[in-house]
Amino acid sequence: MAPRAYSSPVRDAQLEQTRAHLFDTARALLAEGGLDALTLPKLAQAAGVSVPTVYRHFPTMDDLLRAFLDWIRPRIGQTAARLLATTADELPALPLDNYARYEAEAAVLRPLMESREFNRIRAASMRDRARAGAAILKDRAPGWRDADLEAATGAIYVLNSPQVWRWFRETWGVESDEAARAASWAMRALIDALARGPAEAPARPPRRARATPSPRRKRSKR
Secondary structure, three states: OOOOOOOOHHHHHHHHHHHHHHHHHHHHHHHHHOHHHOOHHHHHHHHOOOHHHHHHHOOOHHHHHHHHHHHHHHHHOOOHHHHHOOOOOOHHHHHHHHHHHHHHOHHHHHHHHOOHHHHHHHHOOHHHHHHHHHHHOHHHOOOOOHHHHHHHHHHHHHHHOHHHHHHHHHHOOOOHHHHHHHHHHHHHHHHHHHHHOOOOOOOOOOOOOOOOOOOOOOOOOO
């Protein structure tokens, strides 16, 4: 008979408390020094725990980043459960709430958005999310092919993303509340436009024919 796994409510609570403390510490390290400041040994030192304790929770940096993404998503309103439970009529309200969350977590979000490793982990679930998001808008989009609707859905959902919030703030120079209102308006306009059917691809301009070079005249010898 295989030995029974020992489970103690007190021990489980302690593990969960340690894990929450590690996430809080990781958030502080990211806010202070970006992703370069976050390694498993540095996390252990800053959290005041042993390195093996950190490795017990997160065997690799990918495990830490993946878990941290799951931990921070509820704080910025980006959980899949929340997004996919939002109806088409409710979608335009998301930036009005989420942009303020992004602003509050700006010091953490900026280094994460610049991290190739973090974006690779984040993008792993995007395909499934695109299909689920398109399903929410299906009844608003008669005549759309699935692939076209998924692409159009991306144009709508991206307006609720931290990346677009950052573009509004840093590239366009718009305050966060103004950016949220603009994103909300654009989302509503795009959702309403789905009913008009997919746009036809514009005709490509005709290619200009290359001019044939005139033959060089041979100079006559005198």
